[in-house]
Amino acid sequence: MIRLVLGALFLLPGIALVLLGLFWLPFPPETVVGEPFLSPSFSHPMGTDWFGRDLLSRVMVGGRTSLAVSLLSVASGGALGILFGLFAGYFRGFWGEVLLRVSDGILAFPPVLLALILAVVLGRGLPGVTLALALFNFPYFFRLAHAGTLELREREYIVAARATGAGSGRILFRHLLPNLASPLLVQATFSLSTALLAEASFSYLGLGVQPPHPTWGRMLWEAQTWLFRSLWPALFPGLVLTFSVLGLNVLGDFLRDFLDPRLRPFLLYSFSASSKGRT
């Protein structure tokens, strides 16, 4: 239980700042509101950046993109992965095998390279980054749903459902999916934390949202060039990001143990491998 509280506490600053930022900002994030490189003070709690823009406001706005991209990519990659995984596991055909091979291929491919290639194809911007992350997330959910379905499809209650005349759709979505929900939910939590990290590193590299719009990763890139003047701008965006990732990881650990200790061997570990330890 302590992990639930801790995880929520770690996650709180990032989420609260972003949600608050949707309704109210201390300063306009893209205009100069003070001297450059002010240290944190009462009026600028995180200080100002090299331009004299308020860092707190920029962190609040920057998080929007990071969170939205992560959520969208996990939701879309996850939904597709689950859907295909269910079908491939239940019908066990040629295409299921093909999809398994494709998943292996994606897993062998660093997400950064995926994002770079998509940046060439789609141009630098949010669609490329989101698609790269969705593609990256697909195999985790696909393999989880696939393996789970393979195991569950021979269980008595599935046979019974079939015997009473339930169609494939009913069996897949009313009987199989709910029984796979716990491992999928745990995977989603870890996927979200890796997506946050990956999105930040993509925007650090200059993919994703283009300036002057802030994102946490891009702010860190800007801060790095002015590191010799001030450390503050490099500190806060990274702190908020790290706390959010930490919160998600701790919550994921909690969920896994809380929902079902036996499902551990099911879980495929994600890119930060944050969960690998507790096998």
Place this chain on the structure above:
Amino acid sequence: MVATVLLVTTAVSLVLTALPGDAARLVLGPEAAPERYQEVRQALGLDKPWFARFFSWLFQALHGDLGFSFRYDQVSVAELLRRGLAITFPLAGAVALFSFFVGILWGLLSAARLGSAFDLSLSLANQTFLAIPEFWLGILLVGLFAERLGWFPSGGFPGWGAPGAWRYLILPALALALPRAAYFARLSRAVLADLLFSDFVRTARAKGLPERMVFLRHALRNALIPLAAGLSLTFGRLLAGALVIERVFSLPGLGYYAVEAAFGRDIPLLLGIAAAVTAMVVAASTAADFSYGLLDPRIRSS
């Protein structure tokens, strides 16, 4: 294994060669003479349909010829890969080994005192290092050790021949190694903690072996397989991490070239890098598969 590499490279090259957009225009700039423009288009094969381009690339790649870079005039992709790998490979390799041993030591100490304050503080440090983005850690290290203290250079690389070249790799290696070491610590602690309650460990203790021997000879030996699997996973993860970290420290490694290639639409170079990275990741996981037999005779015989 070869199938995976082929599948991935084929997919990537298909996407990239089928690309709309005009690489010749990009290579030459807008003011080029029309004749020169046609010449370059032909040289790049842009006058042919995309599938012809794709198959000729695949054919040449299978013969070990990855073509020429668009941007680095007249330098072959293979040569650029070699230059990049000369930095990325030693960096990733050294970090993998270092973090492997430090992490296992860390995990051993923690598993030896399960539930102690030391164990708890380790778990906390662990979770934190796993959540810190590597590139941010890199930036913080630059801020502290390069800008403030001046112990190490803040970036760049003078080439392997230069005296003190290794000093340029310390901070990037540290930024990559700390999260990896945390990962190995966590993995080995968990595996050891499980093993310490198994029957053969109880037997070893019962026959009066000193605790140190129980740990090293019995528990650690049986933990080697999951750890080897972790090492192979880590290698791929490290390559990906190195791509970003090299950007933080302006190291002209594979990642530097990858980003340059993507932003400059240097398609042959990007393709070459994608193929090389996939091959290395797959090779690492195959090596791990083979190592299981070496580490555990039971797997060999079956």
